[in-house]
Amino acid sequence: MAEKLIIAQTIEEAVSLKDSSSIFLAGGTEINRLGSSCQAETLVSIGRIGMDAIDETEIDGQRFIRIGAMCTFQELIDSFSVPDYLREACLFMSSRTKRNMATIGGNIASARDDSYLLATLIASGAEVELDCKGKKHVSGVFRYLKEKKDYPDSLITAVLLPKKEISVFSKRYSNTASSHAYLTVSVSCVDGKYRIGASVKNAGVKRLVEIEDLVNAKSVSEEEIGKAVDLGIKDDMFGSEKYKRYLLGVTITDLMKKAAGGKK
Numbered sequence: 180m181a182e183k184l185i186i187a188q189t190i191e192e193a194v195s196l197k198d199s200s201s202i203f204l205a206g207g208t209e210i211n212r213l214g215s216s217c218q219a220e221t222l223v224s225i226g227r228i229g230m231d232a233i234d235e236t237e238i239d240g241q242r243f244i245r246i247g248a249m250c251t252f253q254e255l256i257d258s259f260s261v262p263d264y265l266r267e268a269c270l271f272m273s274s275r276t277k278r279n280m281a282t283i284g285g286n287i288a289s290a291r292d293d294s295y296l297l298a299t300l301i302a303s304g305a306e307v308e309l310d311c312k313g314k315k316h317v318s319g320v321f322r323y324l325k326e327k328k329d330y331p332d333s334l335i336t337a338v339l340l341p342k343k344e345i346s347v348f349s350k351r352y353s354n355t356a357s358s359h360a361y362l363t364v365s366v367s368c369v370d371g372k373y374r375i376g377a378s379v380k381n382a383g384v385k386r387l388v389e390i391e392d393l394v395n396a397k398s399v400s401e402e403e404i405g406k407a408v409d410l411g412i413k414d415d416m417f418g419s420e421k422y423k424r425y426l427l428g429v430t431i432t433d434l435m436k437k438a439a440g441g442k443k
């Protein structure tokens with residue numbers, strides 16, 4: 180249980196206050212979740228520092244939709260500037276009350292293996308904009324997750340979505356709309372090439388590069404896709420390893436058909 184709450188007034192103040200004994204308080208839905216491992220002595224509230232605009236930016240000649248990290252799931256759903264694929268992923272959070280509080284930055288930073296958004300963001304080629312103790316840094320979402328420990332105390336300031344015609348389709352498997360998902364898969368198709376992200380309960384969040392290489396090279400069966408990668412999937416309460424490989428194979432095949440048939 181936190182003992183101290185500091186309400187930062189600027190991005191600079193928030194970043195300077197963050198250390199190993201504190202965590203950022205965004206929407207608070209993960210921090211206040213019963214049983215959450217997100218605990219610290221001090222909470223640094225980032226609710227007053229802005230980071231809530233949705234606009235556009237250009238980096239190295241490439242245009243991006245720039246979504247402030249403090250935008251809530253419901254704000255993203257209500258915004259016509261946000262692509263349908265991300266609005267649909269936000270609806271995986273079934274509670275409107277929670278959608279009014281939970282932020283996109285908080286969801287990425289939580290890096291949960293049943294994440295609502297990470298598979299979709301990875302498949303879309305999204306990037307995160309970070310403030311690492313005053314130094315700005317931009318990284319692909321999957322790379323950020325892999326290298327998160329190299330940026331301790333960094334603040335996600337925004338999420339950048341490539342502003343181009345891109346089709347992304349996602350599917351989430353859980354027992355009920357409000358249960359934790361055991362598998363969320365997203366596939367995008369850009370210029371005829373597939374990109375695949377997945378959140379696999381008890382195995383982690385992945386970009387499935389081995390499967391991308393396979394399906395981008397030739398036509399393969401659902402079974403081959405299921406076998407193509409070692410996800411570190413285990414038998415657990417959600418099903419056997421074999422069942423999850425089967426599910427992964429049929430889901431990727433189905434989403435690839437949708438992504439290729441949609442806008443390119």
Ligand SMILES: Cc1cc2nc3c(=O)[nH]c(=O)nc-3n(C[C@H](O)[C@H](O)[C@H](O)COP(=O)(O)OP(=O)(O)OC[C@H]3O[C@@H](n4cnc5c(N)ncnc54)[C@H](O)[C@@H]3O)c2cc1C
Binds near residue numbers: 203
């Ligand atoms: C009943 C229940 C079920 C849930 N189920 C799921 C689920 O199935 N899938 C899922 O993904 N989530 C789930 N959540 C967790 C949570 O609702 C979401 O992950 C949410 O998006 C977290 O955002 P937040 O703004 O509330 O983060 P907070 O709770 O405020 O913060 C969470 C963590 O992110 C860090 N953080 C927040 N913002 C930033 C930032 N801008 N930069 C750097 N670090 C930051 C904080 O330091 C903290 O460590 C559930 C929560 C509840 C209460």
